[in-house]
Amino acid sequence: MKPIVTRFAPSPTGALHIGGLRTALFNYVYAKQNNGKFLIRIEDTDTERSTKEFEKNILDNLTSIGLQPDEDPINQSERNAIYLKAAEKIFQSGNAYWCDCSQDELEEMRREQTAAGKKPMYDGRSRNLGLERSNKTVLRLATPENGEIIVNDLIRGEIKFNNNELDDLILLRSDGSPTYHLCNVVDDYEQKVTTVIRGEDHISNTPRQIHIQNALGYPELEYAHLPLVLGTDKKRLSKRNAATSLEEYRDKGYLDSAILNSLARLGWSQGENEVFYLDDLIKDFNIKDVQKAGAIFDITKLDWLNSQHLSKLNLDEFKDLLEPFLNNMGININDHENVDLLIDSLRTSDNNLSGIATQLFPYYKDIKDYDYDAIKKFLSNNNILHDLKEILINLEDWNEESINHLLTKYQHENNLKVPQVNQPIRIALTGKTKSPGLGLTLVIFGKKLAIKRIEELIKICDK
RNA sequence: GUCCCGUUCGUCUAGAGGCCUAGGACACCGGGUUUUCAUCCCGGCAACAGGGGUUCGACUCCCCUACGGGAUGCCA
Numbered sequence: 426m427k428p429i430v431t432r433f434a435p436s437p438t439g440a441l442h443i444g445g446l447r448t449a450l451f452n453y454v455y456a457k458q459n460n461g462k463f464l465i466r467i468e469d470t471d472t473e474r475s476t477k478e479f480e481k482n483i484l485d486n487l488t489s490i491g492l493q494p495d496e497d498p499i500n501q502s503e504r505n506a507i508y509l510k511a512a513e514k515i516f517q518s519g520n521a522y523w524c525d526c527s528q529d530e531l532e533e534m535r536r537e538q539t540a541a542g543k544k545p546m547y548d549g550r551s552r553n554l555g556l557e558r559s560n561k562t563v564l565r566l567a568t569p570e571n572g573e574i575i576v577n578d579l580i581r582g583e584i585k586f587n588n589n590e591l592d593d594l595i596l597l598r599s600d601g602s603p604t605y606h607l608c609n610v611v612d613d614y615e616q617k618v619t620t621v622i623r624g625e626d627h628i629s630n631t632p633r634q635i636h637i638q639n640a641l642g643y644p645e646l647e648y649a650h651l652p653l654v655l656g657t658d659k660k661r662l663s664k665r666n667a668a669t670s671l672e673e674y675r676d677k678g679y680l681d682s683a684i685l686n687s688l689a690r691l692g693w694s695q696g697e698n699e700v701f702y703l704d705d706l707i708k709d710f711n712i713k714d715v716q717k718a719g720a721i722f723d724i725t726k727l728d729w730l731n732s733q734h735l736s737k738l739n740l741d742e743f744k745d746l747l748e749p750f751l752n753n754m755g756i757n758i759n760d761h762e763n764v765d766l767l768i769d770s771l772r773t774s775d776n777n778l779s780g781i782a783t784q785l786f787p788y789y790k791d792i793k794d795y796d797y798d799a800i801k802k803f804l805s806n807n808n809i810l811h812d813l814k815e816i817l818i819n820l821e822d823w824n825e826e827s828i829n830h831l832l833t834k835y836q837h838e839n840n841l842k843v844p845q846v847n848q849p850i851r852i853a854l855t856g857k858t859k860s861p862g863l864g865l866t867l868v869i870f871g872k873k874l875a876i877k878r879i880e881e882l883i884k885i886c887d888k
Numbered sequence: 889g890u891c892c893c894g895u896u897c898g899u900c901u902a903g904a905g906g907c908c909u910a911g912g913a914c915a916c917c918g919g920g921u922u923u924u925c926a927u928c929c930c931g932g933c934a935a936c937a938g939g940g941g942u943u944c945g946a947c948u949c950c951c952c953u954a955c956g957g958g959a960u961g962c963c964a
Contacts, residue, residue: 434964435964436963436964438963438964468964469964470963470964471963471964473963474963474964475964528962531961531962535960538889539889542889542890543889543890544889544890544891544960545889545890545960546890546960563962581893581894584892584893585892586891586892587891590890590891590892590960591891591960592960594961595961595962597962598962599962600962602962604961604962604963604964605963605964606964608964609964624958625892625893625894625957625958626957626958626959627958627959627964628892628893628958628959629891629892629893629958629959629960630959630964632892650893652893652894653957653958655957657899659956659957660956660957661957661958687900690900690901690913691900692900692901693901694900694901694902694912694913696902696912697902697911697912697913698913699900699912699913699914716900716901717893717894717895718893718894718895718956718957719894719956719957720899720900720901721899721900722899722900723898723899723900723914723915725899725914725915726899726900726913726914726915727914728914728915729913729914729915730914732927736927771926772926772927773926773927773928774925774926774927775926776926784926829923832923833923836923842923843923843924844923844924846923847923847924848923848924851924851925857924857925858924858925859924859925859926860924860925861924861925861926862922862923862924863923863924
């Protein structure tokens with residue numbers, strides 16, 4: 426059996442899209458689990474919309490997330506001669522003809538067909554005219570008029586198309602440039618692709634491409650048409666309904682492994698497992714188990730998956746990944762006397778790294794804004810804060826246990842409720858009423874800074 | 889319009905004719921742990937698009953309808 430070769434063929438008309446990333450992932454996983462190759466082809470024949478920046482973005486992102494191609498990517502824009510040769514071959518074999526219908530004429534034809542309740546399609550009027558090539562002619566494939574094409578889809582089974590539903594598609598434009606279908610078919614052959622895994626929006630392109638393959642005498646390919654990734658409005662995921670670029674998710678602090686995990690779970694599942702890494706997918710993924718219906722991309726599931734992946738990191742790994750997010754806020758992660766304790770205590774404070782970095786801010790930098798509602802609630806008078814400051818100043822042994830002991834003692838002696846003692850300190854230290862256990866929080870801050878923060882809040886309350 | 893693909897809890901899904909009183913996960917709601925928050929634990933809510941067949945029996949097979957998506961380009 427031939428080794429499996431898959432490919433991801435993006436158009437560089439935008440940054441790497443997470444829908445595209447999912448297609449790439451399935452291609453990569455399928456190739457790897459079959460000891461095959463995963464290739465990339467840049468479909469940049471649309472010179473109007475394609476850019477080198479997007480191309481670089483797509484390639485860099487795929488590589489950095491772990492979906493490296495097994496060969497250097499190829500660009501369609503550089504392979505014109507190959508396509509022209511293939512077109513010539515089809516023409517020579519009598520499976521293509523020149524057509525000089527103008528755009529206006531075609532439009533008129535479609536209008537009439539639609540008006541007559543028929544499917545608008547090219548009627549093959551130039552097919553037997555034996556026209557010569559000119560700067561006004563396009564090369565059209567002579568599609569068989571009878572019979573049918575059966576696409577055997579790994580996910581959907583057999584899909585039948587009647588040849589009479591298909592019109593004679595254009596292979597070469599009047600400016601001599603090759604069209605998408607031709608390039609696609611030729612490249613899949615040239616790259617020795619065996620399996621085409623792509624979005625279901627390509628299903629109806631498939632029989633057309635098979636006709637081109639047949640005209641060229643190419644072998645059959647294996648197909649798998651993936652269900653689309655949808656936005657919450659059930660429309661195809663796009664900038665209109667969600668963040669679409671991989672970078673946006675990375676910038677928010679979602680882990681690569683969590684992003685890949687959530688993308689894989691869109692349309693595929695295995696038993697009752699939810700957490701998967703790339704290696705797990707290579708081991709357990711089965712293309713035949715992929716769902717047929719489109720799947721809505723739910724950010725809350727990604728949130729949860731991210732927290733799962735975050736929790737599996739050891740502290741050093743966690744710190745390394747968190748660091749850039751702190752840097753973005755002008756914080757040096759090591760600029761704290763109890764870094765490890767601090768990070769370890771706050772690592773579950775949010776489900777993404779940028780959120781955690783935000784939580785960490787008051788532990789590194791001066792408090793930007795206090796929760797004034799909380800101040801109103803817990804500090805209607807600040808006698809308690811004064812008392813606590815004195816008590817803490819006099820505490821020699823600054824550890825979690827002794828701090829907790831002192832605070833509890835103060836609470837009992839003054840007949841106060843727990844929050845009446847604790848929340849003022851929390852607000853003083855972090856600006857808000859949330860923090861790890863109070864003794865622990867005070868230890869993290871250290872005596873000097875803790876006292877300083879309490880004094881600052883006393884000043885604010887005195888105003 | 890025509891052709892193609894699809895339709896199980898709000899969301900992702902399990903389900904290959906009896907194992908289904910339709911399972912899991914996220915979200916949500918409630919409870920517990922935590923002096924607060926998060927984590928964690930326990931519990932709850934919630935779905936087979938509709939209608940016909942086939943069958944002793946249908947979420948599962950067939951047909952129709954509805955709805956959604958795609959194609960119908962000298963875009964990819």
